[in-house]
Amino acid sequence: GNSVTQMEGPVTLSEEAFLTINCTYTATGYPSLFWYVQYPGEGLQLLLKATKADDKGSNKGFEATYRKETTSFHLEKGSVQVSDSAVYFCALSPGGGADGLTFGKGTHLIIQP
Amino acid sequence: DVKVTQSSRYLVKRTGEKVFLECVQDMDHENMFWYRQDPGLGLRLIYFSYDVKMKEKGDIPEGYSVSREKKERFSLILESASTNQTSMYLCASSRRATPDTIYFGEGSWLTVV
Numbered sequence: 001g002n003s004v005t006q007m008e009g010p011v012t013l014s015e016e017a018f019l020t021i022n023c024t025y026t027a028t029g030y031p032s033l034f035w036y037v038q039y040p041g042e043g044l045q046l047l048l049k050a051t052k053a054d055d056k057g058s059n060k061g062f063e064a065t066y067r068k069e070t071t072s073f074h075l076e077k078g079s080v081q082v083s084d085s086a087v088y089f090c091a092l093s094p095g096g097g098a099d100g101l102t103f104g105k106g107t108h109l110i111i112q113p
Numbered sequence: 114d115v116k117v118t119q120s121s122r123y124l125v126k127r128t129g130e131k132v133f134l135e136c137v138q139d140m141d142h143e144n145m146f147w148y149r150q151d152p153g154l155g156l157r158l159i160y161f162s163y164d165v166k167m168k169e170k171g172d173i174p175e176g177y178s179v180s181r182e183k184k185e186r187f188s189l190i191l192e193s194a195s196t197n198q199t200s201m202y203l204c205a206s207s208r209r210a211t212p213d214t215i216y217f218g219e220g221s222w223l224t225v226v
Binding site: 004032034036041042043044045046049051089091093095099100101102103104105106 | 117146148153154155156157158161169171172203205212213214215217218219220
């Protein structure tokens with residue numbers, strides 16, 4: 001079946017540090033890949049997505065590249081801010097999203113000033 | 114502006130009660146979803162619907178049912194609530210033409226005592 005594995009948290013960084021949150025997946029075919037962010041007390045928001053191999057999704061300074069050879073979709077940001085503190089979810093959809101998403105367990109990111 | 118509204122943010126129910134969680138979207142989306150979110154488990158799909166009166170089981174449908182009588186409304190029903198259904202419930206929706214652009218509500222915290 002489909003599954004997503006992402007690094008356990010919490011991840012604690014200082015402001016302006018470089019961020020990487022690892023995500024690997026198992027799926028049949030060529031799924032679409034997503035990163036969602038959940039700020040405290042809120043629902044999930046789409047951060048970025050990639051729909052085919054070698055695509056790079058980017059938004060708000062975050063980037064992730066769809067790597068088919070390593071079945072990975074790692075999230076990166078060059079310089080994090082306190083406002084980036086949130087829970088980040090990696091997700092996939094074999095059907096482009098119509099049949100729902102399979103999520104990882106989430107990574108809690110804490111940025112200290 | 115895009116909006117998925119969940120009628121109750123916080124509920125406390127007793128074991129054995131019948132519980133209704135309501136979700137309304139104002140974007141004329143065909144697809145609607147119910148997830149539950151638990152610490153350390155991420156989000157898991159309970160049910161989804163791709164049209165009025167249509168429903169499909171997700172990964173963890175046991176103990177739940179759903180109703181979609183109108184396009185904009187998708188209800189999650191716990192026929193006889195149990196303590197292991199204490200969780201955060203998230204509703205989401207998407208357009209059939211762009212299924213990978215999924216919008217989430219803010220969530221409903223359900224405590225079963």
